[in-house]
Amino acid sequence: MKQNMPRQKSRAYVYIYIHIYTRGPRESPDRLPSPLPVCIKQRQGEKKVSYYIMGMMAITFLNLIGIPMEIAFVDGTSGLAWEGFNVFSDTLFLIDVALNFRMGIIAEDGEEAILDIKRIRLSYLRTWFIPDVIAAFPIGYILLFADLQYYNEDNPSKTNKMMRILMFVRILSLIRLARVSRLVRFFNEVEKVSNANLEVVRLFFRVLSLFMMIFLLCHWNGCIQYFVPMLEEFPTDCWVRKENLMNASVSVKYSWGVFRALSQMIALSYGSMDAPTNYVEMWIVMVSMVSGCLMYTVLVANATTMIANTDPAAKEYKNKMSRLEHYMSFMKLPPELQLRINNYYQARYGGKWFQEKDVMHTVSSALKEQIMMVMCSRLLRKVPMFQNREENFINSVLLKLEYEVFLEGDSIVREDVPGDRMFFIDHGQVLMETDSYDRELCDGDFFGETCVLTKGKHRATVKALTDCQCFSLSCDDFKEVLLCFPDISKDIEQLVQLNSEGEPV
Numbered sequence: 001m002k003q004n005m006p007r008q009k010s011r012a013y014v015y016i017y018i019h020i021y022t023r024g025p026r027e028s029p030d031r032l033p034s035p036l037p038v039c040i041k042q043r044q045g046e047k048k049v050s051y052y053i054m055g056m057m058a059i060t061f062l063n064l065i066g067i068p069m070e071i072a073f074v075d076g077t078s079g080l081a082w083e084g085f086n087v088f089s090d091t092l093f094l095i096d097v098a099l100n101f102r103m104g105i106i107a108e109d110g111e112e113a114i115l116d117i118k119r120i121r122l123s124y125l126r127t128w129f130i131p132d133v134i135a136a137f138p139i140g141y142i143l144l145f146a147d148l149q150y151y152n153e154d155n156p157s158k159t160n161k162m163m164r165i166l167m168f169v170r171i172l173s174l175i176r177l178a179r180v181s182r183l184v185r186f187f188n189e190v191e192k193v194s195n196a197n198l199e200v201v202r203l204f205f206r207v208l209s210l211f212m213m214i215f216l217l218c219h220w221n222g223c224i225q226y227f228v229p230m231l232e233e234f235p236t237d238c239w240v241r242k243e244n245l246m247n248a249s250v251s252v253k254y255s256w257g258v259f260r261a262l263s264q265m266i267a268l269s270y271g272s273m274d275a276p277t278n279y280v281e282m283w284i285v286m287v288s289m290v291s292g293c294l295m296y297t298v299l300v301a302n303a304t305t306m307i308a309n310t311d312p313a314a315k316e317y318k319n320k321m322s323r324l325e326h327y328m329s330f331m332k333l334p335p336e337l338q339l340r341i342n343n344y345y346q347a348r349y350g351g352k353w354f355q356e357k358d359v360m361h362t363v364s365s366a367l368k369e370q371i372m373m374v375m376c377s378r379l380l381r382k383v384p385m386f387q388n389r390e391e392n393f394i395n396s397v398l399l400k401l402e403y404e405v406f407l408e409g410d411s412i413v414r415e416d417v418p419g420d421r422m423f424f425i426d427h428g429q430v431l432m433e434t435d436s437y438d439r440e441l442c443d444g445d446f447f448g449e450t451c452v453l454t455k456g457k458h459r460a461t462v463k464a465l466t467d468c469q470c471f472s473l474s475c476d477d478f479k480e481v482l483l484c485f486p487d488i489s490k491d492i493e494q495l496v497q498l499n500s501e502g503e504p505v
Contacts, residue, residue, distance in 0.1 A: 066082070100129075101120065206302070207306070210302050217291060219258070221264075221291060222258030222260070223254075225239075225256075226256075238281075314352055316353040316354075319353075321345060347469075376424065379424035379471060382446065400480075404423075404472050406464040408464055413458045415459060418457050421475065423447055423448050427468070428443070428467055431465050432461075451475070
């Protein structure tokens with residue numbers, strides 16, 4: 001087993017739920033079993049895992065908001081509801097730590113799901129166990145017990161002692177802010193469990209997580225703005241006294257704290273008319289400014305990455321065009337030719353770089369036939385020699401078609417020049433010119449049908465009147481198809497002989 005940290009995936013949660021909890025540890029396999037016999041249970045397990053992870057994410061986010069506010073603003077009077085929430089959260093995080101010893105993981109070097117209990121425990125102990133235990137330390141239980149002792153104590157000296165203990169415990173509860181790492185991991189799990197295959201969905205989760213982290217940074221900074229003067233018992237020159245906030249409500253104090261934090265982070269002002277009055281406030285201001293710079297850096301970097309990854313085909317097209325520009329400059333091509341080359345790439349790819357052949361090679365033969373059927377079937381059906389033919393023959397011909405683009409003014413074929421292809425016009429207009437007549441062809445028309453059978457000479461010149469998108473069928477590919485359909489081959493040969501006196505292109 002590798003020593004590096006494994007990447008947890010939601011799929012393994014589901015398999016652990018199905019195969020280990022239902023079969024017991026002795027029967028648990030080391031490798032991922034086939035999910036087909038239990039597909040219904042798997043879907044139910046996926047829903048439960050999704051609800052669990054999203055619930056834990058919400059609880060974690062509420063903790064990261066509430067814990068700093070409790071320490072900075074509540075003054076030891078948080079109330080029974082908040083104390084109950086703290087106890088509930090600590091209990092839930094302790095349970096989560098225990099569950100991680102039985103949740104499957106997937107190794108970095110492949111798609112193997114590790115379901116062996118011993119390997120899971122060893123991996124968790126080596127990676128996230130210590131941070132999770134620190135973040136799940138049950139401070140809520142200690143605070144609840146200390147509060148009960150404080151309210152039941154009548155001795156003033158013991159009351160003051162309990163107040164100091166409560167303050168120390170509340171400061172100690174800052175270790176629960178380590179749950180921010182758990183929040184990031186929960187975000188990754190939500191993205192995986194939700195089957196986020198669409199780029200839009202993945203982008204949504206990335207933007208949401210980014211803004212949540214920025215909000216937490218501003219929130220924590222705002223709480224620190226008030227918490228530090230409180231530790232100094234509010235000196236006479238502190239900003240809290242200057243703004244007359246000693247007896248203000250929690251919402252007013254929090255609003256002023258966040259205002260000062262944002263003012264310092266975006267470097268507009270100190271949040272008030274005065275400069276820092278002591279070195280503690282000076283350090284708070286400097287830390288706020290540095291955190292603001294980091295926030296800007298992270299925001300700009302993530303925004304740039306998201307924009308670049310939103311449309312990878314357009315990014316690849318720009319890279320190709322940049323290299324093409326360097327090549328044309330190096331070869332010292334004439335400006336008119338450079339313009340036509342740029343126009344060709346724009347007409348051919350439309351600002352998106354991809355290769356049809358690469359796409360077709362990655363899909364199954366059945367899907368390939370369906371794709372070509374949608375794109376080109378109507379074009380073949382208009383050609384007399386392809387009309388009323390069996391479906392297998394049409395599908396075989398479709399798989400041989402090649403996509404081509406011609407710019408306005410291009411000569412697609414020339415008269416008295418041997419040809420080895422026929423063309424189907426998908427979109428655009430062409431002009432067929434002979435000594436005796438001129439004729440325009442447009443969407444759905446075809447030309448060169450005799451040359452694809454005989455490799456004879458073209459009897460007309462065909463020029464593109466507009467940018468044309470065509471499909472071509474070569475003579476060699478067509479003959480290869482006809483070898484598999486001898487009856488159709490004989491019919492087409494007879495058709496060519498009957499039309500030999502006509503005016504084929």
